[in-house]
Structures are given as structure tokens and as C-alpha cells.
Amino acid sequence: MRLLLLLILLLACQPKKPKEEYATFPQFLKRPQETVTPELFRRAFFLDDEAQKLCSSEALTEDILKRVKELSSNFPKLDGYLGDWRKGEQLALTPELYKRLYGKPGGSKKGLCYACHCADPRVDECGDVGPSLYRYAEKGVKPEELFKRIYNPWAFSPCSAMPRFGHHGLLTAEEVTHLVAYLLSPESPVNGGKP
């Protein structure tokens, strides 16, 4: 048994052999060739989005900020802006964070809120790029305004670091309402609720 383990260990510790110069690989093992042309790359990188172009300026003047604000005034009209905070929590927590809190699979990589904000006090791996959202409900922000702040943050703080989740379709309007509930509902752990 010990001998076998030693053998495995020895085999595992061998340095990676450089591939033979003339080695040929079976076609199906090759990774698909990338077909991104320079033109396609340029279109994807230099996106035709006026607000984005303006925010790329090294000096963000008052005029730029004003114009970006103007460009960021399109919002879907909804009947209600308060969704389901539990669904919001699923969007806000990454699968790793969710597993740590609840011991079961859940969460998603769609919101990534904790990359930049702290909120639920049980989560300590949270960023400080944006303000802490702990007890956000106490701020008295109306659901519709909060919806807009998540859907397109540039309507309030132009060129801010926060992604325009709704504008780019990273989150649907409905998903944004769930995050609104996650931040405003008194039952949500963000506001001290006991899940």
C-alpha cells in the first residue's frame, strides 16, 4: 500500500514534459480555434454607446457628467418595484457565499453585489468600493428610485463604477425588483431580519 502511494506520489511529482516538436494531436482534442477578427474585437470593445464613450474621458468635466445623466433617463415603467427579497438574495450572493451561509447550493454570479458592497452582516468577504448597504431600509429611499439606481446608476451618479445592470441586460427589470426588495424588506437579513 505504502509502496503504491509512493509510486503515485513520484508519478505526480514528475515535471511536465515539454511537448515534442513534431507531436501531432488528434483533431478532436484541440481547442476550437478562435475566430475573433480585429474588426469584431473593435466593435465589441469600442462599444457604440455615447454615455460609455463620454465616461472614458480622463477628465470628467461637469458638462460630461450632465450629458451622461441626460442619456441615462430611459427606464421601463412597471406596476410595482418591490419584488421578492428571497429571490433578490439569490441574485446578490455568489454560490460560494450562499453555500457558506445556508449550507446548500444557491446564489448566482449575476449580481455580484458583495464584490463592492457590504450588506448582510453575516457576509464578511465584501468589498468597500461602494458604500455599505447594511440597514439600507432606514435611508428612506423609495422603491422606484432604488429600482432606477440599480437599473442604471448613471442616472444618479454619472460615470460611477457601478455597472448599469438593467441598461446592459445583465439583470432583467424583474430581477432588479427582487434586489430592491432584498435591500428594502424588513425581513431581509440586510435590514436585520432573521432568515
Next chain:
Amino acid sequence: MLLLLLLLTALSFSQEALTRVGLQSARVVLERGKEYYLKLTGGSKLTCADCHGPDGESLKGAYARMPRFYTDLGRVADADLRVLSCLRQYLRLEDERLKSRERELVVPLVGFVASLSNGELVFVELRHPEEKRLYELGRTVWYRRSGATDFSCALCHERLAGKQFFAEVLPAPIPDRAPARYPAYSVKRDELLTLEDKLRDCFERYLLYDPKKGRFSFESRVRKPPYYVEELIALELFLMHSVNGSTLSVPGVIK
């Protein structure tokens, strides 16, 4: 029992040990680069060493000045493109042989050539009009907000540098002089990455958008810029120029 203990110690790498292991593996790649340098030949029957000397004496300091304009190429090239062009034009490696193995040959060679400049100071000049143009383009790319997240290189690595992102601190590569440590060995990926490789990865993770779909899609999107595309070399030029005067020390070790 003893074996188990051994295994456990081997697994509980400290950062220092990890760096040592990383450097060790990186040196294997550099050795391979040297082997290619001495032995690799194509249609012209020339090796790199035939033109640049058996120890690469004439290439000492060359990497510290890249990217730069090359008259024979008629464009600004980084080390990756310079090496590839040599393989094509001077060694005359057949396209068939380069097709699938291009990076396998280029990366170790770039690593070897870069290591010849260890200890030299980065000194990227903007003399040729093309170098000036690419510097400006690189600056534009650095500040350009892009993709579905509206991120830019500068947003996270300049404006927000030092802030916490999840449990990580956002690094500031220019003040930290990080570009002077590439090519670097990635411990996680067990691979040597050139500066170009590293920057392509950043584009994949944060900056690209699917122009075909019109909206961001998690499944299908333009993933990385093509190799040697002007914008990428421009960004390298901008970064290397920004760390002019730092001591080149390769291979670096990254996560």
C-alpha cells in the same frame, strides 16, 4: 503515517514556497525557450542563435525596449510578435507547423529573450511616429470604459486601486511596477504568461461584449482580442512606458 505527513506538508504551501515552486516551473519553460533558441529551424535552416549569438549576447537589453517600431515589420511589435515574425521571416517555419503550436513556441522563446535583459532598466522610447500613435492609442484603451460592466483598466487599477473587491485588494500595476515582471508564471494555471497573454485574459474577464447579440450574454460573446492586434500592443506600450526606469525581473510569479 509518515507518508501522509509528507503529503500534508507538501500541500500546505506557504506563499514563499509557492513562489519557489512557481519559479522552478517557470525556469523549466525558460530552459525550453533556450533549447528552441539553439535548435529550432525551418526552411532557411537558420536558428535564432545563428543570428543573435549562442548566448543571445546581442539580445541583451532588447526586451527592456519593447514594444517598439521595427523597420523590417513596418509596425510596432511586442516581444510576442517580434519572435513570431522571426520564426516566420528568418527561420522560415512552415505555416503548417506554426498553425496549432504557435504559442507553444513563441511563449518560451519570449521568456528566454526577456530573461536575457534581467537587471536592465525598462526603457521604452517614443521616437517613431508609430510609437507615438500607439502610445496614445494604448492610453485610450487603458481609460476606455467598455463591455456590459462599463469597466475600464483604469477604473479598477487606478481610480479604485487599493479598495477591496470581495476579499481582494485591487492592485495598482503601474505604481507597483508589475509590467516589469512579465513574462510571469501563473501558479494556478501552471503556465508562463507573457504580458500579452495576461492582458488578453483581462479583456476576457471584464471588458468584452457580444456585438452580434446586441446585448450582453453569459454564454456567447467575443472572449478575447485576437493575438498581436494593434490595440493590445498599444496597451503594452503604454504600460511598459509607464514603468520606464524600473528594473526588469523575470519571470515574475503570479497567482
